[in-house]
Structures are given as C-alpha cells and as structure tokens.
Amino acid sequence: MRVSSSYWMARLCGALLCLGATACSGPGSESGESGESGESSASTDADESGETGDGDGDGDGDGEGGNTGGECELYAANDCTDPMLKCMPWSENPDRIPDSTKCCPLSGSPVSLGDRCVTQDYDGSCLDNCPAGTMCVIDKLDDLEGYCQVFCDSGDPESCPTEEICKPFFEMIEQAETVPLCMARCDPLIQDCESKGRPGWSCLPEGALSPSFLCMPPSSSPKLEFESCLLQNDCEVGLACVPASEVLGCTGLFNCCTRYCDLTEPDACDMGNECIDLESDVPGLEHVGVCADPV
Numbered sequence: 001m002r003v004s005s006s007y008w009m010a011r012l013c014g015a016l017l018c019l020g021a022t023a024c025s026g027p028g029s030e031s032g033e034s035g036e037s038g039e040s041s042a043s044t045d046a047d048e049s050g051e052t053g054d055g056d057g058d059g060d061g062d063g064e065g066g067n068t069g070g071e072c073e074l075y076a077a078n079d080c081t082d083p084m085l086k087c088m089p090w091s092e093n094p095d096r097i098p099d100s101t102k103c104c105p106l107s108g109s110p111v112s113l114g115d116r117c118v119t120q121d122y123d124g125s126c127l128d129n130c131p132a133g134t135m136c137v138i139d140k141l142d143d144l145e146g147y148c149q150v151f152c153d154s155g156d157p158e159s160c161p162t163e164e165i166c167k168p169f170f171e172m173i174e175q176a177e178t179v180p181l182c183m184a185r186c187d188p189l190i191q192d193c194e195s196k197g198r199p200g201w202s203c204l205p206e207g208a209l210s211p212s213f214l215c216m217p218p219s220s221s222p223k224l225e226f227e228s229c230l231l232q233n234d235c236e237v238g239l240a241c242v243p244a245s246e247v248l249g250c251t252g253l254f255n256c257c258t259r260y261c262d263l264t265e266p267d268a269c270d271m272g273n274e275c276i277d278l279e280s281d282v283p284g285l286e287h288v289g290v291c292a293d294p295v
Helices: 005-012
Strands: 085-090 100-105 116-118 134-140 145-150 164-169 179-184 202-205 213-216 239-243 255-262 274-277 288-292
Touching: 134 179, 145 179, 164 213, 179 213, 239 288
Parallel strands: none
Antiparallel strands: 085 100, 116 145, 134 145, 164 179, 202 213, 239 255, 255 288, 274 288
C-alpha cells in the first residue's frame, strides 16, 4: 500500500526547523547527548510514537510560546524610544532560547544588511552589530558570526518582501520569546541560497503540508545521506531530515537525511526509495519531492 504524500508530509516535521547554525537547547540526539559537539536543539526528536508531538502532525508540542513579558516588541519601530537602543530577543544564559525581549545597546558602527555580523559574549546576549530592527543569525558558532535578519510581524505575511517568508521561531517552546524573522525563499532542488545572499545556508521546508522553503544556517557538523539527524538543518546542504521509518537504507534510529528529488525525473533515488511529492503550493516548486519508501 502506497503511503499518501499528505500523511508522509505530516510526519516530515518530526524533525523541526530551528534558528541558528545548531538551534537551541533541548533533548539531545539519539545517543542521549545534547546535540552535536555540545550543540543543542529547540525541539525534541519525534519518534514514531509521536510522544513529543501534540497530535496535529506538525511535530511541535503545544507549548505556550510567545512570552509577552519583555520590555519591547521586536517588529515595532522605535519601541525602545531611546535611539541608542534596539529591541532584541535576550537569553540570560547561553542556552540560545530567548527568555524575553530587551532594549539593548545599538552598535555605534552597525553593518549593512547583507554584510557579515558578529554577536558579543554568547548567542542570545542581545549584543550584536546589526542595525535596529534586525538581529544577527549565527551560522559560524565558534566566531559568533552570521548575517543580519529583519524582524517581522508573524500575524502579517506582508511584513516581509514577497521574496521572503515571515518565519516565527521558538513559538512552540513554553515560556520562550517568539522571534519572527524575514527569511529568504528558495528552491531546494537547486539550493540557491547563495544567490539570495546566504552562501552555505540550506534551503529547508518551512512547514509540514504544502510547504514553502526558506534559507537557514546548516549544522556545523552536517550529516550525510542515510545518516541520523535530529533537526531539519542537521543534514548536508541538499538533504532533508525525515523519519527513519520512511527511508530505505536509513541508519538512524528516529530520523535520517535523505535527498530532495524532482518528480519529473526518473530514477532520482537510490536504495529502492522513490520520489514522494511534498505537495508544495509555491508556484514553480510543485515538482519538489524527497526520496522515501514508496510503500
């Protein structure tokens, strides 16, 4: 019996998409460690039982994210009133999960959008050299470097340019501050994030059903095809992290990396897998699939 693509896509988000080169703290990898090389995640890994999910197929728990006890609103212009301050997500500890929003010192020499940025002290300190209304999304953890991304209103899709998606991060983590950011749209088959000004970033699915795709920093220790993964951005560029039971040849216990494929191309997959439709409703991406067990 062939698994329907809708059912399969609902399972796809067992591996969540999280902010940053490795995302935030949370339960660790299958070995019980907290991520790769001391890194950690904003989500639990979802096994076949779905014990960490909320039963709606999105892979998230029904946490009370979106903490509103902060000093300011991220997407509200000049919300800190003092022109030398900017509203930022802030974490008291270097666990990369934002506890609140805070009016933090604005750099005296902010970089321009599209330029490399740097964060001081630790990821989550709220101190970076990005302009007001933006934050540094880190893709090089050792040096705390990355690119400035613009805050947006997650309730208003038009708060980002048409070539970008307003993506809320941490919204399903209880007591965490939701961080909505404009992220570049992309094509997972050609992995065109470099042309979007984000070289080395991965093009990953934004949601479970009829997904859009956006550019995100990859892991600092990316996994290869058929290897175990925890988060969507754990895999090498061009691969997706999906439930292990859905991929023939997978060596992971819960999730593993598999390649994207073009539904119009024959023999796009190996190990007996076939190209399964992701049912994207984005114009031009209707032919995008992933290699998975057809049965």
